[in-house]
Amino acid sequence: MGKAIPNRSDDYSLWYNEIVKKAGLAENSPVRGCMVIKPYGFAIWEKMQQSLDKMFKDTGHENAYFPLFIPKSYLSREADHVEGFAKECAVVTHYRLKTNEDGDGVVVDPEAKLEEELIVRPTSETVIWDSYKNWIQSYRDLPLLLNQWANVVRWEMRTRLFLRTAEFLWQEGHTAHATKQEAEAETKQMLDVYADFVENYMAVPVVKGVKTESERFAGALDTYCIEAMMQDGKALQAGTSHFLGQNFAKAFDVKFATKEGKEEYVWGTSWGVSTRLMGALIMAHSDDDGLVLPPKLAPIQVVIVPIYKGDEQREAVSKVAKAIKKDLSEKGLSVKFDDRDTHKPGWKFAEYELKGVPIRVAFGPKDLENGTVEIARRDTKEKQVIRLEDISVQVTNLIDEIQKNIFGKALTFRKENTHQADTYEAFKSLLDQGAFVYAHWDGTTETEERIKEETKATIRCIPLDSPEEMGACILTGKVSNRRVLFARAY
RNA sequence: CGGGGUGUGGCGCAGUCCGGUUAGCGCGUUCGCUUAGGGUGCGAGAGGCCGGAGGUUCGAAUCCUCUCACCCCGACCA
Numbered sequence: 039m040g041k042a043i044p045n046r047s048d049d050y051s052l053w054y055n056e057i058v059k060k061a062g063l064a065e066n067s068p069v070r071g072c073m074v075i076k077p078y079g080f081a082i083w084e085k086m087q088q089s090l091d092k093m094f095k096d097t098g099h100e101n102a103y104f105p106l107f108i109p110k111s112y113l114s115r116e117a118d119h120v121e122g123f124a125k126e127c128a129v130v131t132h133y134r135l136k137t138n139e140d141g142d143g144v145v146v147d148p149e150a151k152l153e154e155e156l157i158v159r160p161t162s163e164t165v166i167w168d169s170y171k172n173w174i175q176s177y178r179d180l181p182l183l184l185n186q187w188a189n190v191v192r193w194e195m196r197t198r199l200f201l202r203t204a205e206f207l208w209q210e211g212h213t214a215h216a217t218k219q220e221a222e223a224e225t226k227q228m229l230d231v232y233a234d235f236v237e238n239y240m241a242v243p244v245v246k247g248v249k250t251e252s253e254r255f256a257g258a259l260d261t262y263c264i265e266a267m268m269q270d271g272k273a274l275q276a277g278t279s280h281f282l283g284q285n286f287a288k289a290f291d292v293k294f295a296t297k298e299g300k301e302e303y304v305w306g307t308s309w310g311v312s313t314r315l316m317g318a319l320i321m322a323h324s325d326d327d328g329l330v331l332p333p334k335l336a337p338i339q340v341v342i343v344p345i346y347k348g349d350e351q352r353e354a355v356s357k358v359a360k361a362i363k364k365d366l367s368e369k370g371l372s373v374k375f376d377d378r379d380t381h382k383p384g385w386k387f388a389e390y391e392l393k394g395v396p397i398r399v400a401f402g403p404k405d406l407e408n409g410t411v412e413i414a415r416r417d418t419k420e421k422q423v424i425r426l427e428d429i430s431v432q433v434t435n436l437i438d439e440i441q442k443n444i445f446g447k448a449l450t451f452r453k454e455n456t457h458q459a460d461t462y463e464a465f466k467s468l469l470d471q472g473a474f475v476y477a478h479w480d481g482t483t484e485t486e487e488r489i490k491e492e493t494k495a496t497i498r499c500i501p502l503d504s505p506e507e508m509g510a511c512i513l514t515g516k517v518s519n520r521r522v523l524f525a526r527a528y
Numbered sequence: 529c530g531g532g533g534u535g536u537g538g539c540g541c542a543g544u545c546c547g548g549u550u551a552g553c554g555c556g557u558u559c560g561c562u563u564a565g566g567g568u569g570c571g572a573g574a575g576g577c578c579g580g581a582g583g584u585u586c587g588a589a590u591c592c593u594c595u596c597a598c599c600c601c602g603a604c605c606a
Contacts, residue, residue, distance in 0.1 A: 125605090
């Protein structure tokens with residue numbers, strides 16, 4: 039009761055904010071736009087990291103770490119890149135404080151001004167390519183497949199926990215290749231890795247596509263992305279993979295000698311996902327009772343809540359509960375036995391629902407007597423009483439079932455809210471309902487811009503799987519040969 | 529940077545228009561008892577320079593001036 043959260047339908051963004059705070063995922067920090075990620079939220083992020091990191095390693099990548107600070111001059115080496123990021127960079131100008139002459143507090147020491155100002159990385163292409171210049175001389179040094187887990191800073195005007203914060207955590211992959219084909223293949227491979235992760239671990243269906251010119255990463259030739267639908271029908275870009283061509287190689291003079299002895303610029307890619315995925319996870323599945331986590335990413339997959347009256351019962355119940363825990367843990371599940379005597383069962387039920395624990399096992403005196411146990415699933419709120427000896431089989435099956443069901447539910451929701459529009463009127467009204475709209479577009483930035491101004495919707499992507507289809511642009515009526523995906527977005 | 533709003537115990541708020549004793553309430557917290565299959569109930573307690581500075585007044589959470597911070601809505605973005 040003390041932790042009730044607002045209804046999704048009343049105020050979606052308030053619901054989101056409250057769920058993040060009440061479920062103990064994150065809170066605002068003293069610095070505007072930054073956030074404190076709390077242990078439970080960080081545990082989910084760690085699960086994401088673990089899964090992704092394995093996928094990166096399995097595709098041949100290694101981790102490295104590059105510095106937080108970047109010489110200001112580096113950013114400007116690539117023209118589009120600097121233009122894209124200059125407006126949101128934090129800059130370090132001094133390296134020392136001194137005590138205030140008035141006696142209290144500290145002030146920046148004007149004597150300690152840096153020769154060259156440093157920027158706090160908004161992304162690391164520039165420092166990394168500066169290193170690559172030294173690391174790559176021959177085709178034998180290629181491909182170079184690196185990833186780093188890091189924090190980056192982009193000084194955003196409006197921030198929201200996880201969805202957009204001034205500082206966020208992410209991974210950024212940076213690769214260098216001998217040929218264009220290989221770099222393009224890498225770009226697409228990593229997009230597939232992201233799609234695989236988001237769909238199969240996060241249980242959020244995505245649309246894979248290419249960004250239009252105006253939405254492209256600053257400095258890339260092509261930006262691929264995965265777009266997910268949130269429960270309010272808005273789109274959220276869940277990951278991006280960029281084909282950089284030779285842009286950064288040229289900017290940082292990274293050349294290699296080919297087998298034939300010719301000197302050529304290398305081809306690059308970069309790709310990233312961030313703590314924004316946490317926002318996607320929350321907004322895709324959760325409900326008015328709190329978080330709903332897919333089992334594969336839930337820090338606690340099963341919680342056992344004992345029910346008892348008095349010490350004698352407590353002991354008897356606990357003994358069985360511990361055996362259940364052992365049994366389930368041996369099946370590879372992460373199980374918590376909440377034997378705290380300071381909270382009542384009902385309180386615990388509500389608490390673990392708020393935290394999105396996929397399965398709750400309740401065990402009490404009645405069960406002790408009947409040889410049964412109650413299991414409740416978070417996704418559907420269904421409860422059932424099963425025989426105690428069946429528990430590990432039932433729970434193991436249910437874990438898989440929940441993972442599938444959550445994905446299925448999100449997929450169904452997306453299908454129901456995805457439409458085609460052939461007139462501008464229909465287009466606008468669909469957007470107002472909160473939907474993904476497939477429509478024809480004449481391919482110009484001007485049209486895209488006008489549609490954005492008039493409807494607040496953007497082209498999320500040109501879907502990779504959208505078929506050729508002749509049609510007329512929704513706004514201008516000019517010819518178009520395929521539909522693109524429009525939506526309002528986070 | 530425009531437009532709107534809010535600052536009062538840890539959290540959420542009332543009180544502010546119309547100044548007047550010890551500044552209330554809910555949650556949380558502490559202690560005791562009670563309870564335990566959906567956020568137990570009762571009792572007792574702790575905890576607040578009312579965002580900050582200045583002013584008006586016999587008297588300011590309340591009125592005036594200035595200031596700071598945060599939130600929401602827009603322009604920018606993963």
